[in-house]
Amino acid sequence: MQEIVDQLAATIRAAAASNAPLCIRSGGTKDFYGQQDKGRDGARGSILDPTAYAGIVDYEPTELVVTARAGTPLMQLETELNARGQMLAFEPPHFGIGATLGGCIATGLSGPRRASAGAARDFVLGVRMLDGKGDDLSFGGQVMKNVAGYDIPRLMAGSLGTLGLLLEVSLKVLPLPAEERTLRLSMNEAEAIETMNRWAGKPLPVSATCFCDGELTVRLSGATSAVRAARAVLGGEEIAESSSFWKSIREQAHPFFRSGKQLWRLSIKSTTVPLSLPGKQLIEWGGAVRWLSVDPEMDNETVEALVRKTAKDAGGHATLFRSQIPAAAVFHPLPPVMMNIHRRLKEKFDPMRIFNPGRLYPEL
């Protein structure tokens, strides 16, 4: 396995020496995510593929920690955990069969369980990575609590490969819930937002929420007795096809996600009242995420201005998650002081700016 690392490091050093950008890519399941054509000179660069660096390095269920190589298929990792009664509690979306652990952490995306269990970054304990000079570095570790050095492992989560190539990731894992049930209640959007927030303020085992088309769907997870007790309190109808429903939300296979031309994601204060925006909405994460599928006939610039302002006013930010306009700005613009820090961090990790240039922001 070390020869693969040596090979990857050599490729990085060569790219740095010739100032040639690299596009980090394994399964390519998240190709759609991030800035599309803002690479250097509009080019993403040659592919740096860590898929071969795969496999679980260390997994002891009673330690609640798994360490795996970045090329490990996400599906394989989840199957191994499942066999031992455990899971990645942030319920990561795969967006395709080739999804790997590296891409999962680099994009930092989390699924329906995020509001109750935490995000991908919350479960990252350690990373081994190659920086822009090809140096093999390890940060964090395989233990739950570790404050030695700055938290570079969590910084890597969601950095879209712009700071380095992930080699190995250590994650905290959690036991699978003994019981899961999904309920559905009819109500309007304002009631749903109020209801989700009220539930979140009580000690209830709510592990996922979704509001769409006048229906609030809620998943309960935990000890059998707790789920049963909550089931009685919350009311609604229990639905049978529970796991396929949540999978369709996580993987964006639900018809909502395919209904428009542009898919926006607004991450905002959970109690924000219904947003008045053009298009159709789906709400997740207890109200903290509002998906917006935009009408095909709307002008993107007008929509963008409105969506960004709405998200900002609600204490959050907006991402153009899926789009058919390659040049569109994807991530929320950063204030100048913030961008300066980003630029300087990028410079430290990747001095020649070879890793995924422009994928996160054109400046990086």
Add this chain to the structure above:
Amino acid sequence: MNRMNNALELVKKLRTFLPAESVLHETEDVRPYECDGLSAYRQTPMIVVLPRTEDEVAGILKVCHALKIPVVARGAGTGLSGGALPHPQGVLLSLAKLKNILGIDPAGRTARVQPGVRNLAISEAAAPYGLYYAPDPSSQIACSIGGNVAENSGGVHCLKYGLTVHNILKLRVLTIEGEILEIGGSGLDAPGYDLLALMTGSEGMLGIVTEVTVKLTPRPEKAQVVLAAFDDIRDAGNAVANVIGAGIIPAGMEMMDKITTGAVEEYVHAGYNIEAAAILLCESDGAEEEVAEEIERINEIMRQSGATEVRTSRDEAERVRFWAGRKAAFPAAGRVSPDYYCMDGTIPRKNLASVLAGIEALSAEYGLRCMNVFHAGDGNLHPLILYDANHPGELELTEEFGAKILRMCIEAGGTITGEHGVGIEKINQMCSQFKTGELEMFHAVKAAFDPESLLNPGKAIPTLRRCAEQGAMHVHRGKEKFPELPRF
């Protein structure tokens, strides 16, 4: 310019916008700030400033930045690693006067607070809404939220409820230039790099936190604790693994060894079995039915794991009494010994028995007693080395003993600090845990925020020269063992 002139010029500049009582420079006024909770290290600062507003903090930073004067931030001063140890030519920036709770949003389950607010005060303010702030470091009655952010503090409940980094949403931070950075947001994530994670645990070296928005958690309906005694510490360790292996994430899981239970029992009469080699406290919280179910399973696992005695708290008073002993471990150490030195290594739990055996051997070698308190759920060990500072040389021996424990933690695949921070105390051990390139990257991260290294300089990340001088051996993840630091 000498220190005296520097101080006078600075005082003059600061008093143009700060009242006289907010700028201290007389020796008797700055003396109380000479150390934090780690009193073995002392240094009087050049001056102490006590701003009352974010604007005043920004003004102070601008002046210090212009004059290139180091700034060391301090919250309640309860830190255990010397992170707030003053700089002799620097300003000690106390944030104690920024102590307002700016707002509680019960529906959104957040609290917006200034950095000087005490950890426990947040939970007290949130209590009327059935909410609380989950991270509960032992010093929560006194420690400030700003300090918690700087250290990424944990507590006995963090296996289930997370550390500081998992429980904050947003920070207002002043850069050394005095510019405001808003990090995080009111939603569950923010655009760009995860600077919220980077700031948390950064020991005041990247920026000065002036406001924190924390997540509030619903107070569980019920909590109950199981107290189990074991006549072999390995059985206790296995019991912990068995509980987790059974799919239970306890609200708290704490272990104490025999010397600890003996010391605390005499002091608080918690009802511990003082003949046991180790005792375990395992708490369950949640809905009424859930706790009943979980407690029954925990009881069974403890018995199957070889517990000689298993008791369950029958009511809230008994639960509090069972915990009282654990919470009194540090004061009890203070009662049985003139001084004690608290370590903070974290290890993979499976290595607990061998690390404890190693500590016992070192204890015999150094002729110093050591009490072991252990956040068993997350592998965070707190060996308390008992010593007497009045015996010449004993502090040095204690530090050497402590350094060997930390070395053992790294070799066991763990870390030198789980929750207390590196500060000045464990800076040499950083050379053992990290390789040159990794230390260089830490310095680079600091430089991205603070290019002139004015914020808490000399803490947390050792210079490569320092590592080379002490000839530290890198023992990363227990796999490699070779001195590989460049010589200067």
